[in-house]
Amino acid sequence: MNKWIDISQRLDNNITVWPGDTPFSYRVSWSMEESGSCNVGEITMSAHTGTHIDAPYHFDNDGKRVIDLDINLYIGPARVVHLPNVAKIGVKELNSLDLEGVERLLIRTDAWSDRRAFPSSIPPVEPELAAYLSERGVRLLGLDLPSVDELDSKELSAHHELTRCGIHILEGLVLDEVEPGDYELAALPLPLVEADGSPVRAVIRKLG
Numbered sequence: 001m002n003k004w005i006d007i008s009q010r011l012d013n014n015i016t017v018w019p020g021d022t023p024f025s026y027r028v029s030w031s032m033e034e035s036g037s038c039n040v041g042e043i044t045m046s047a048h049t050g051t052h053i054d055a056p057y058h059f060d061n062d063g064k065r066v067i068d069l070d071i072n073l074y075i076g077p078a079r080v081v082h083l084p085n086v087a088k089i090g091v092k093e094l095n096s097l098d099l100e101g102v103e104r105l106l107i108r109t110d111a112w113s114d115r116r117a118f119p120s121s122i123p124p125v126e127p128e129l130a131a132y133l134s135e136r137g138v139r140l141l142g143l144d145l146p147s148v149d150e151l152d153s154k155e156l157s158a159h160h161e162l163t164r165c166g167i168h169i170l171e172g173l174v175l176d177e178v179e180p181g182d183y184e185l186a187a188l189p190l191p192l193v194e195a196d197g198s199p200v201r202a203v204i205r206k207l208g
């Protein structure tokens with residue numbers, strides 16, 4: 001049996017966050033000495049830090065919250081494809097690949113090369129790609145980028161169009177060492193009742 005590979009960003013107090021968003025912090029708020037029995041930690045973070053999923057409520061006030069999302073989306077077979085040096089992620093970039101029957105598609109772009117800094121620009125997903133992917137059966141799209149839209153986008157057209165086509169979003173993956181191919185994926189969100197997003201521990205294992 002192949003080993004599970006971690007494709008998540010490590011959550012430490014230096015992790016890069018979206019400009020202006022809540023910094024990540026973990027601290028022991030109740031120490032062994034104070035409590036008399038154990039260290040008790042406190043985590044403060046944005047729901048969109050590191051490797052995470054977006055719930056539609058993130059960009060639509062009437063959209064689904066994390067708890068409403070089907071967990072079956074986030075666990076199961078996944079295809080990893082490599083698109084290095086692309087300016088955008090559209091039908092043209094993907095049409096040489098056979099994606100028929102792929103339910104979970106993970107795209108390695110390598111475009112966020114220095115994860116210690118927030119990227120200045122990223123290849124955005126073209127909204128037209130959403131219908132193309134959904135026709136082939138894709139229901140989850142994961143990327144090694146902090147967003148599926150241009151970083152300064154206010155419309156978030158790719159987020160909206162993916163959601164309209166029934167495709168869920170996984171962002172901030174670490175795919176630097178991952179070869180294209182077929183894997184099993186597990187990237188389950190926490191059972192956050194109200195949240196617009198959730199950190200995930202994303203792992204993959206080569207099939208076969």
Ligand SMILES: Nc1ccccc1C(=O)C[C@H](N)C(=O)O
Pocket residue numbers: 018021046048054058146147148149171
């Ligand atoms: N944290 C933010 C703060 C302000 C504005 C956008 C974001 C985002 O996170 C957007 C990104 N597309 C995301 O879903 O992670």
Ligand SMILES: [Zn+2]
Pocket residue numbers: 047048052053054171197
């Ligand atoms: Zn997000």
Ligand SMILES: [Zn+2]
Pocket residue numbers: 054146147148159169171
């Ligand atoms: Zn997003």
